[in-house]
Every structure is written in structure tokens, then in C-alpha cells.
Amino acid sequence: MHALIMAGGSGTRLWPCSREACPKQLLSLLSERTMLQEAWERITPLVPSNRIFVVTSKAYTDIVRQQIPQVPADNIIGESEGHGTAPCIGLSALYLKRLDPEAVMAVLTADHYIGKADEFRRTLGAAAQVAEEGHLVTLGIQPNRPATGYGYIERGEKLAHVSGHEVYRVEKFTEKPDLTTAQAFIESGRYYWNSGMFIWKVSAILREFEKLMPQFYAQLIEIDAALGTAEERAVLERIWPWVEKETIDYGIMERAEDVAVIPVDIGWSDVGSWATLFELLPTDGEGNVVVGQHIGLGTRGCLIHGSHHLVTTIGLEDMIVVDTEDALLVCPKERAQEVRDLVEKLKESGREEYL
């Protein structure tokens, strides 16, 4: 198996820690290792480092190389411009094809938390078997609440039972639903969250690009011819700015015919906000999650994420306080999603230095 770790996200909702210059996946938010390092470590018992690829923004390739020196420098693919997951995966598939066009390729995320690494690897093993048969395989997260922030996968007929895992044909992908729809999904028992992780043969996904995104596929063909030659850089620089923005979900998964889903129980979290981070970290005797120095009087259920400052609080409940070297955020946990809007406001008001 080969692995592609996607590490190009922005993690805006984890501002002010997550910044343009060093986003979420490159930070140590959940352990002493960065999320990217965790993602590498998680897969490495299954895939040797020379078969692990990382695709990220060109701006992050140096720091990615520093964080996971075990992965050959040539396996770090830097996009000059992000155009969504479809182009990012398509480009990466070309690199993998040169090693082995019939390889199974696991597309993994660098900015998610996976609590059950063993089970995760077992699932990938099963998924690889299904992918060998030509299916595009997705990992479906068993939902525990009617979240409106995720895409959902509806399962269809059962395809197989592989190494203890059920495999279903995918009936339908649904983008972020409204609350009523999400509730109906949960009740039906036939829906899973789209984890953004996929397993397929390199040849299979390239065939789908050819069929479903022919214009992009033509661009890939041009790039492919130049890979490994003296022209590689020039060709990429010429073609890449013209690639259209597209997600793999919309561009391929929702329209491909042979898609399978494997429901998984891997302790997954997208670490999508400070409120999510609070749930993943151990609380102290007063129900607070504290990183850094905190002195509180009657403060409960809060995430206090400090750096050099001493953070002191009186009577805070269910709040988020994130203190970095140059910026501070104070926000109720239930409004943690709005950090994205705050960052938007920073952008609008020209505070580039804080982005």
C-alpha cells in the first residue's frame, strides 16, 4: 500500500494558534507531536516511509520535511496554489503512478484526530482488499450527533464482509445538510460522516478523473509527461494556475459509479474547533483543559490555552481563552465555530499580520 497524507489545510477555526504561516496540521495541539507527525506515525507500521507521500502548499514543504524527515524529500509534493482536494489528489496520483500504477493508495488527512490507531490500520488493511478489486473505498464515520458541518454518505446494498469489516455500496453523498435532514439521517441508521479518507488503486482513481473531470485529466496528462524531466517545474508552473477548483467529493465521489463505504469506529475527530479540542484533551479537577499557566477562581469547563502569559480567570464557565504571543481570543465554547468569522473580520480590517 502507498499513502498520501493531505496536509494543505488552513485550520482557520483554531486561530490564533493556527496561522497562515503555520496551520493546524503543523501544530502540536493534542500531543507533543504535531498532527502531521501523528498522521505519519499512525500509518508508518503499515506503509514504509518511502511509500508515504505528503501533498501540501508549496509554502509548507520545508516545514513538512523538517517535521517528518523520515519521508523522502521527493515525496513531499508542494502545490504552488491550492485548488481543492480533487486537483491535489490527481497531481499526487501521478507521482504514485510512476512508482506503481497498480498500487493501492490510501488518501489520509493530516489534520484529524484518530483515537484508535490499531483499529484504523486494521480498517485500512480491509479497505485495501476492497480497493484491489477496483472499488473506490471511503471510510464512513458512525455519527453520534446530527452534525451539520460534515458531508454524509448513505450506504446501499452490502457488498462484502472483509476481515471483520462490513462493506457497503455507496448510495449517495450529501453535502453538509440542515439540522432536520441531519436528524433524519441519524435516525435512519444508514448514514455515515464522510471522513475525507479514501482508499483506491491509482489506476482506478485516474480512470475516474479521465471520465468525470476530463479537462483536468488532460492537464494531468501534460504534467505526467514532464514529471521527472528537466521540464517538470516549468510545465507545472504553466499549467497549475489554470486548474479549476474542485473537491474530490463533488468532482469524483458523488458521481463515480463504483464507490464503497466501510463504516469505521476509529475514535475520529476533525478537531474542527477549540470546542472540539476541549473534548479531546484531559480535564483537570475543575473540569478545565489547561495548557500553559492558569490561576482560576471558580472557573469551570473552560479551555485555557496559554503560552508565555499567565492566564487568570474568575468565574468563567464553558469559555475558551487562547493566548498566543501576539493575539488573544476569548469566546464561549458554544460559539467556537465563529472563530472563522472572526478571522474573516481580521482579513477585512487589514490585520494581515495576525492571519
Add this chain to the structure above:
Amino acid sequence: MHALIMAGGSGTRLWPCSREACPKQLLSLLSERTMLQEAWERITPLVPSNRIFVVTSKAYTDIVRQQIPQVPADNIIGESEGHGTAPCIGLSALYLKRLDPEAVMAVLTADHYIGKADEFRRTLGAAAQVAEEGHLVTLGIQPNRPATGYGYIERGEKLAHVSGHEVYRVEKFTEKPDLTTAQAFIESGRYYWNSGMFIWKVSAILREFEKLMPQFYAQLIEIDAALGTAEERAVLERIWPWVEKETIDYGIMERAEDVAVIPVDIGWSDVGSWATLFELLPTDGEGNVVVGQHIGLGTRGCLIHGSHHLVTTIGLEDMIVVDTEDALLVCPKERAQEVRDLVEKLKESGREEYL
């Protein structure tokens, strides 16, 4: 008239701005000038700087001299140890006596806000006339709520009407009352808050020390003999550590016979907490008081007091956020009094560097 500005307070409830090394009265919290500078400027149309004395902790004499260079350096009295307002005033009275024992002396505070400086000076003029007759005069603040944090002065018979000001005999001083008592005080219409500002003849207050605090008076006599001689410093160093702690209210005012109160309307505030500061400063369009840089989403009625950091908030209501170079405080406005307990907790946990 001579003036004595007391500038030795600690301003603990304004932590983390107010620190042991530079407390409230030496900070610019309400204007571009420090509170001490405001106090000096307020009195200077009435009292020339060479008749203004400042008593403070020895640790602050240098910074006091820097802040108000107009006041002769010899007029800055530094206590090696603070023993409360009675010893502080007694010692200062000795210095004033050497200039003029029959002088009227206005004891003023450096850490209070006075919104109506003209009216304040008019009141002092009237108070000086009353003091000339030998009375100990206090300024009584018309209470606007049943505060439990102040001492109250009950007025007795009317003594005079001087330059548009009523003058009453003081019936009784009451230390910080409970809420029920405070409510009854307010309803009676005969009670005023004790402003901690007094006007009396130097000779009159020294007579009261002799009568009501004879042991301390004996110490004063010893010091007095040494003042201005080569022995001054040695005598002070020998005697001062043995002086007993006492407030002027309890030591003198509550027990003196000839005390008068002049009710005043001078826009007074003790600036006792961050919540009080909020009330004194202008709010922006969203009802927030902002010092420094703030970006908020739906934040209302908050005091945001930043320094170098950018402070960002989402959906905060009636909160206090104070950000200094090394420490941060987040606290609901209604619990602003508890900052004192927080500082106590810092002390107990050995965080000396933050005090």
C-alpha cells in the same frame, strides 16, 4: 492652605495593571496622565507646588518625583513601612508643622477620580474656612447606591452654611456596613460615604493624636525633634518599625469630638475595581470600553484593556479582559471585586513575579 496627597495604596483590585512595583495611583488608567499627576493638577490652582506634600511608600518616592517634578523633592515623604493612614498622616503633619503649625492642611487621595475639579476646589475653600475654626472637616460623598465597600458618615446638627456649602456636625462614623444597614443609611438621607479626604489645621490634628493616640504621639515627638537634623534618618529608622498600624478613621475620626462633614457633589469615584473603571470611561458604539486593539464579534458592555496584544472576542457580555505584558485577566464585571482574592491566590501559590 497646604495639601498632603496620600499616594501609598496598592490598588490590588486593578491587577494585573496595578502591581506592587507600580500601583494604581502611578498608572494612567483614566487619562494620559497618571492618577497622581491628576491629583496634583487638580489641587495646584489652589495650593502652590511648594506647599504640596506627597506621602508614599519609600519604594515609590523616585517615581513620584519623576511624575510630579513640580513638587520639591523634599516634600515627597517616603515611609519605610506602611502602617495605615493614621501614622502616615501624623508623620506628614510634622513636616507641615515645620512650615507653619497653624496652616490648614488638606489630606487628599491620589487614587480616586474626581470628575468635577472646579466644584472640588470650591468645596476645599469652604472646608478650609471651617477648619480655620478648629474643626476636623471631612468631605462626605452623596451615596447613590447602598455600597457595602465604603465607610459611612452620619450627619448630626447643622453647623453652618459656608460659601454655598452646608456643614454638619458628624454624629457617627460607621465602617463598611452590611447591605441591610447600607440600605437603611441611604433611605435616611443622613449618611454620606467617607471619601478619605480631610481638612484640618495642622495644630488641630496633632492635638487629636496627642489625645487619642498618645503612644504614637510620643513617637511623633521624638521624630519631630530630629527632623531637619543629621539624626533625622537614623531616628526614623529606629522608631518607624515600632509604630502601630492604625487607620485615621478608627484612630482619630471615630473618636474625635469636633468633627464636621461637608456633603459634596464632585463626581467622585474610588476607581475601586475594573468594573468602576468601565463606568468612568467612554464606551464605543457597541457599549464596550476599549483600550488598545480589539476586534469583537457581538461583544457588548465589556471592558477590554489591552497592551501589545491584539484582543479578539466573540459574544462576550459584561466581561472584563485585561491583558498586560506578562499576565491576562478574564472576569465577569459583576465579580470584579474578587480580583483581590485572585491576587491573594497568586501570593499563596508563590507567583511573586506577578504581584
